[in-house]
Amino acid sequence: MVAGLAVRNRYRQNHHVRSDASRSRQRMKPLKPRWAAIALVAAMQVLLWTPGSIAQESRADSIAKQQEDKSKGLRPEVQDRIEQFVAKMTQGGWFFSANPRGFYPYLDSVYSGGGLTLGAGYRGYYGDYAFGEVRGLYSFKNYKRIEGRTVSPNHAGGLLDFEATAGWMDATQIPYYGLGIDTFKEAEANFRLQETYVHAGVTLRPVSWFRLRAVSGYDRFIEKSGTGSSPSIEEVYGPETAPGLGIDPSYIHTEASLGIVWAPAEGYARRGGVYRLSIHDYRNVAGDLSSFQLSRGEVVQHFPFLRETWVLSLRGRMESVFDQDAEVPYFLLPWLGSGSSLRGYGTGRFRDRHSLLMSGEWRWIPSRYALDMALFCDAGTVGRRFKDLKLGDLKYDYGIGIRFHGPEVTPLRFDIAHGSEGWHFVISASAAF
Secondary structure, three states, X not given: OHHHHHHHHHHHHHHHHHHHHHHHHHHOXXXXXXXXXXXXXXXXXXXXXXXXXXXXXXXXXXXXXXXXXXXXXXXXXXXXHHHHHHHHHHHXXXXXXXXXXXXXXXXXXXXXXXXXXXXXXXXXXXXXOOEEEEEEEEEOOOXXXXXXXXXXXXXXXXXXXXEEEEEEEEEEEEEEOOOOOOOOHHHOEEEEEEEEEEEEEEEEOOOOOXXXXXXXXXXXXXXXXXOOOOOEHHHOXXXXXXXXXXXXXXXXXEEEEEXXXXXXXXXXXXXXXXXXXXXXXXXXXXXXXXXXXXXXXXXXXXXXXXXXXXXXXXXXXXXXXXXXXXXXXXXXXXXXXXXXXXXXOOOOOEEOOEEEEEEEEEEEEEEOOXXXXXXXXXXXXXXXXXXXXXXXXXXXXXXXXXXEOOOOOOOEEEEEEEEOOEEEEEEEOOOOO
């Protein structure tokens, strides 16, 4: 009996324990799966977003502080000496400006071969863009030019430009070597040429890169004995070897040209090109010579490399008299030599009724604002007939040059070139091409 009571007591104790555990499990019911997922996501957002937000705010504060510190140390950009000089010349309307105002130094050529030339001009504006100017030039060889002109651009919504020019030129010792590509340097003679001219023209620009130009006016030429160290032309040559010698002709000169210009500026460019064809009509009005027509075609192309640090510039030019029987005075015939043509030869070294010229330059741009240097070569020939322009008769030269320029103009150029007749030095107030 005692044993039975002990067994019953143990049963009750065990049952009581199990009952308490069962009741506890019933009171602690598990969360539903949906609410558990929401709680887990919220916990992760708290753990992950808060440190990231703090780090982002910290980075933003750091960048703002760096920018503030940097702004305190900023200083206005300072131009180097070359940039300052060019800016002064451009803004003041001096050498490097294509649009000077008031009095300005004027560098140009009276006539090719005139040597170092100095000049001055005065420009006054009578509209937003329209201006009138007077300018003069004098060279160490006693070459002279005085000229007045007016330009009124941007009419008809920018489509039309008008211009008018009047002037007088006196070149005292222009070399002449005879006609053809086989002339001799020892046959050099001199002539003096004076020209009076009055021209008026209009340029049409239907689009920015296309130009149609027409110019007409009066040209009066007077020949005189040359004043240089070489013999005067009449002492060496006659009308057969120097056509029109001793005749002072006058012409109504009309020019019509078509051009494609996609270089930034014709006076100075490192990219783009210029393609132009022009026809010149010389209608005789005085002097015992016939009228004649002359064509001139030219192609210039610039190929920049390494952000225009280097530039390959190429040029081809051809000039021809239309009528083989037309009488053309020797000083108006196409010619090559010096200036911007065959730079290794003297001015007008080769003359005839047709000419062909090719040039190439490899340009280095040490300063985009003021200075270029170039290695170059030229090749050209002349002939009495078009079919006489043979590649086998080409004259060559090569050389090196330095150019001082502005954004749109090249006011000073020095070239030293070597041809078959030795070295030749060129000073010019314009771009080679």
